[in-house]
Amino acid sequence: MKFSNLLVQWYLQNKRDLPWRNTTNPYIIWLSEIMLQQTRVAQGLPYFLRFTEAFPTVFDLANAEEEEVLKLWQGLGYYSRARNLHKTAKQVAFELNGEFPKSYKELLHLKGIGEYTAAAIASFAYNENVPVVDGNVFRVLSRYFDVETDIASSGAKKEFTQLATTVLPKGKADFFNQAIMEFGALQCVPKNPDCPNCIFKDSCAALQKKKVDQLPIKSKKAKVRQRFFTYLVFSDDDNQTLLHKRTQKGIWHNLYEFPVIETEEITTDENVLVLIQNQNFVNNTIREIGLYNPEAIVHKLSHQHLNIKFWKIKVNGKLENGMNWKSAKKMPFPIVIFNFIEKYSF
Structure with missing residues (x-):
């Protein structure tokens, strides 16, 4: 032919x-x-x-x-x-x-x-x-x-x-x-x-x-879902941080991330402080807290957009299950978290 x-x-x-x-x-x-x-x-x-x-x-x-x-x-x-x-x-x-x-x-x-x-x-x-x-x-x-x-x-x-x-x-x-x-x-x-x-x-x-x-004819894609992630970047007196494996089904299964709070909509910084205190992520006393990125990072996936903020949280004493940054960097991360780690030279 x-x-x-x-x-x-x-x-x-x-x-x-x-x-x-x-x-x-x-x-x-x-x-x-x-x-x-x-x-x-x-x-x-x-x-x-x-x-x-x-x-x-x-x-x-x-x-x-x-x-x-x-x-x-x-x-x-x-x-x-x-x-x-x-x-x-x-x-x-x-x-x-x-x-x-x-x-x-x-x-x-x-x-x-x-x-x-x-x-x-x-x-x-x-x-x-x-x-x-x-x-x-x-x-x-x-x-x-x-x-x-x-x-x-x-x-x-x-x-x-x-x-x-x-x-x-x-x-x-x-x-x-x-x-x-x-x-x-x-x-x-x-x-x-x-x-x-x-x-x-x-x-x-x-x-x-x-x-x-x-051509080709293709029906419209489903509406993109908006999600809002607040990542908590803990740091203790030994400059160790906290990570956990994302075991739930969905995006980033079995990749590592910082402790995270997901909300249904954009939340104010004041509300985030309350959420952090209510979640009881650590037993340590918080001595310093602040935002790395005041403007949310929008990470676009195929059917959802993630609006992400990273919070710096320094605590007194030593974190339970803390990890040093050299070991942390060897873990597999979602690229948006890896880029954050690289940007701030942890």
Whole structure:
């Protein structure tokens, strides 16, 4: 098919030289695919290089402590990916003797591997004839074929997978899947694509119908939730502080943070003082208290914005379960807390 051939030719001429494209090792391919979910290549590449240096094989990753994995992941976001990555590595290493399954259907049995990742590994590592469908593929196919299906709808994935299957050239799944994703990342971009210089300028249905900026169709995102966090940065006579692991489900599971007070709305500094006293975080006498950042730091996540203030609280005596800063810095933190620690040079 002309579409497929042109796409593969374009890819061979324009592809980026990325380390996971120079191998058929399923471990390396799997690692890159998990890291690049909802993450730009420029952001994910340094993490990938650090991970492969620290964990060159699936056995190295499986034998690592979770905190070590989370520390290396720090700042990449969507931390459930890191926790699932670790669990999957253990499954492959300890239950499958380090061998990744060699087919799409078998790969789906691994924890944390869904249809997209299974198809990516199967096609890139084993050249199995299965299509990979991600956001870039949705965009390219919806524009080229003028598909008006809402990509957020329940049946969209099945429809686009079937369409991708029809244009997938047999025996070239590895090149074609890489090509269509790369084309969406570099050429058929979400906003203001360079259509006059596109290889499909004469055959793209959306371009002919002047609908490029309307496709793909995607229903509006859910309303962003606002949350308000007050972090208490305790310090005692030995310059030790308090940290705890965030064990509740939701954001930042198993990452470390300072003692925190979450409120339903912006609270005044006077109210925070009352909340601190009522919570009884420590038995020590407070001798000094103040704000590090009078203006809240707004940390934006996909479906929620966190409005964060850090309070400096110095106490008399020694904190129970206190930790020195050298040890504290080795812990995995949400990036907003790590940046705070770095800024104030603790």
